[in-house]
Amino acid sequence: MIAMEFKEMKKIWDTQNDEALYVINEDALHRRIKAKKMGTKRTTTFAEIILIASNLIGGGVVIISHLLKNSGNVASLTMGVLMMMVGVYILFIRSQRIRRDQQTDVSILGDLENAIENINYRIKLSQSMIWFCLIVIGFSMYTVLNSERSVFNIILISAFFIVGFIMSRWEHKHFNLGKRKQLLDLKEKLINEFEM
Amino acid sequence: MTESEINHIFQTWLKQHKALLFKIVRSYAFNEEDRDDLFQEIAIQVWRSVTSFKQQSAVTTWLYRVALNTAIKWTTKERKHQDRHESIDISQHIIESHQPPDDRLAWLYEEIAKLNEVDRSLTLLLLDGFSYKEMSKILGISESNVGVKINRIKKHLTTKSEKS
Numbered sequence: 001m002i003a004m005e006f007k008e009m010k011k012i013w014d015t016q017n018d019e020a021l022y023v024i025n026e027d028a029l030h031r032r033i034k035a036k037k038m039g040t041k042r043t044t045t046f047a048e049i050i051l052i053a054s055n056l057i058g059g060g061v062v063i064i065s066h067l068l069k070n071s072g073n074v075a076s077l078t079m080g081v082l083m084m085m086v087g088v089y090i091l092f093i094r095s096q097r098i099r100r101d102q103q104t105d106v107s108i109l110g111d112l113e114n115a116i117e118n119i120n121y122r123i124k125l126s127q128s129m130i131w132f133c134l135i136v137i138g139f140s141m142y143t144v145l146n147s148e149r150s151v152f153n154i155i156l157i158s159a160f161f162i163v164g165f166i167m168s169r170w171e172h173k174h175f176n177l178g179k180r181k182q183l184l185d186l187k188e189k190l191i192n193e194f195e196m
Numbered sequence: 197m198t199e200s201e202i203n204h205i206f207q208t209w210l211k212q213h214k215a216l217l218f219k220i221v222r223s224y225a226f227n228e229e230d231r232d233d234l235f236q237e238i239a240i241q242v243w244r245s246v247t248s249f250k251q252q253s254a255v256t257t258w259l260y261r262v263a264l265n266t267a268i269k270w271t272t273k274e275r276k277h278q279d280r281h282e283s284i285d286i287s288q289h290i291i292e293s294h295q296p297p298d299d300r301l302a303w304l305y306e307e308i309a310k311l312n313e314v315d316r317s318l319t320l321l322l323l324d325g326f327s328y329k330e331m332s333k334i335l336g337i338s339e340s341n342v343g344v345k346i347n348r349i350k351k352h353l354t355t356k357s358e359k360s
Contacts, residue, residue, distance in 0.1 A: 190337060
């Protein structure tokens with residue numbers, strides 16, 4: 001029989017307050033923290049930098065080669081300009097995200113809201129990339145089909161694009177949307193007065 | 197603030213408030229590996245939070261806020277060890293408690309674990325003697341909301357203890 005009043009529960013709880021009862025293995029902690037910091041060096045930043053660099057460099061290369069060859073291929077020039085614009089756009093939204101991250105949080109609800117904003121940002125980023133990917137695929141396929149490449153080459157390039165597209169859809173659905181739902185559920189639990 | 201100053205404050209906090217952190221870890225993680233995982237996650241966030249601490253609140257309030265926030269978010273991640281099968285090095289645990297076993301305390305932890313993440317954090321704050329005002333600041337919800345939730349939690353725990 002455990003029957004207790006809340007005051008008694010508190011007394012039992014307070015028996016844990018002696019700091020000498022706990023031992024922290026500082027070496028192990030430091031090793032793990034160091035490994036973790038190295039391992040999770042901002043996946044979002046990494047994804048952004050890859051996207052910015054690939055779009056700006058890719059777009060630049062396409063435009064320069066178009067100007068040098070003076071090929072008259074409007075499709076490739078449009079694609080180059082589009083890639084440059086996307087690169088600059090991601091650069092802009094990245095600076096907004098960093099500014100938002102630097103704001104000091106004052107409560108768990110504030111932190112949760114910040115986490116929700118961040119996941120919304122990642123969702124927006126991955127959604128934009130899915131659409132952008134489709135445009136690039138369209139332009140690339142148009143260029144490939146109008147060139148004298150073999151059927152095997154066309155199938156290979158198509159397969160590459162399809163796999164990339166499926167992967168980004170999977171990441172979007174399974175990671176970002178799921179994570180946002182969890183955070184929104186938590187927020188709901190925090191602000192709902194009547195749940196128990 | 198230099199890195200060595202940050203490290204010094206971090207070490208001091210860790211040394212002086214081990215019990216507080218351990219209570220939170222034990223309430224949110226239910227096996228040794230998860231406890232280590234959550235503890236290191238909390239330690240990282242505490243270390244990062246040193247520069248943001250403006251001394252407008254007590255260190256315990258600050259640590260509670262950082263640790264609870266980390267624990268709540270940690271529970272939403274799908275990489276807890278009870279769910280994964282990858283091999284991990286468990287030869288050296290990060291945190292250990294040498295507290296003598298107590299059935300009533302174990303029962304209390306079991307009941308706390310059954311609550312949702314938010315009610316769990318309120319229960320910990322309540323048991324550690326925080327006022328409604330402090331709880332409301334830590335969680336970012338109104339004092340009246342805290343009051344409603346606390347009354348339900350108290351009633352729930354007392355009823356449960358009578359039944360067990």
